[in-house]
Amino acid sequence: MPVTSDIPATVKLFDTHCHLDLPELAVAQALYWQQAQQAGVAALVIPAVQQSAWQNLLALQQQQPQWHIALGIHPWWAAKHSPDAVAVLDQLLTAHNTAIVAVGEIGLDFALAEASFAMQQQLFAAQLLLAKQHNKPVILHHRKSQPQLLAELKRQQFNGGGILHAFSGSQQQAMAFIDLGFKLGIGGTITYERAEKTRKTVQKLPLESFVLETDAPAMPLAGFQGQVNTPAQLALVFDTFCQLRPEPREQVAVTLWQNSLNALRLSAA
Numbered sequence: 001m002p003v004t005s006d007i008p009a010t011v012k013l014f015d016t017h018c019h020l021d022l023p024e025l026a027v028a029q030a031l032y033w034q035q036a037q038q039a040g041v042a043a044l045v046i047p048a049v050q051q052s053a054w055q056n057l058l059a060l061q062q063q064q065p066q067w068h069i070a071l072g073i074h075p076w077w078a079a080k081h082s083p084d085a086v087a088v089l090d091q092l093l094t095a096h097n098t099a100i101v102a103v104g105e106i107g108l109d110f111a112l113a114e115a116s117f118a119m120q121q122q123l124f125a126a127q128l129l130l131a132k133q134h135n136k137p138v139i140l141h142h143r144k145s146q147p148q149l150l151a152e153l154k155r156q157q158f159n160g161g162g163i164l165h166a167f168s169g170s171q172q173q174a175m176a177f178i179d180l181g182f183k184l185g186i187g188g189t190i191t192y193e194r195a196e197k198t199r200k201t202v203q204k205l206p207l208e209s210f211v212l213e214t215d216a217p218a219m220p221l222a223g224f225q226g227q228v229n230t231p232a233q234l235a236l237v238f239d240t241f242c243q244l245r246p247e248p249r250e251q252v253a254v255t256l257w258q259n260s261l262n263a264l265r266l267s268a269a
């Protein structure tokens with residue numbers, strides 16, 4: 001069933017992180033997009049997870065102007081990336097510079113086996129450097145790795161900003177990234193009462209700090225565990241977000257939309 005939410009027709013939502021190309025969603029891509037639009041989603045970002053996804057994403061971007069794409073290698077795929085991957089990404093960023101909004105999904109995942117850390121760090125550093133050279137923001141994956149991400153961003157003096165995807169953490173952790181020009185990607189985590197620290201951070205920081213995301217097909221919302229997450233669920237993330245904020249819904253929506261454009265350096269869409 002499509003998700004229904006009490007969203008005025010004028011409100012536009014931006015799903016800044018949605019893996020619409022992965023098999024779980026690709027199987028009914030047009031339907032999921034239609035349902036998302038009915039739920040108020042007017043644009044989304046599809047971040048790549050591995051090199052084999054890049055050409056497909058470039059093709060998808062051609063099909064649908066509201067689908068923005070990021071190319072990169074996710075840390076989960078770092079261990080098996082091909083030796084020419086960074087060079088190929090460099091070429092694609094040159095050839096399709098306007099079609100690609102960001103370098104992503106890149107980052108560090110220190111919940112993985114320690115044997116992968118050195119490779120992850122090397123690949124993250126190389127991709128961050130490409131983002132800098134091609135003047136693109138980045139979409140960052142983190143797990144147990146916020147200090148190491150910050151250290152590399154500072155080491156490279158990276159000032160292109162972007163989105164810290166799937167943010168969870170304290171105000172202090174959030175501020176370190178905001179100070180470097182990042183927005184915090186807020187997803188289904190806030191629908192779980194137990195996510196107290198993250199919910200508090202959403203309440204306390206300026207509205208300009210945030211963008212919304214589903215991370216579909218992963219990260220099901222509270223009450224939807226075990227189901228495939230879809231971009232239409234962004235309406236429910238938005239509902240929860242609004243409950244945590246003092247501003248009127250309309251203002252929250254307009255500001256989040258603008259934050260998304262700013263983070264991805266898109267002009268009004």
Ligand SMILES: [Zn+2]
Pocket residue numbers: 017019047105215
């Ligand atoms: Zn992701």
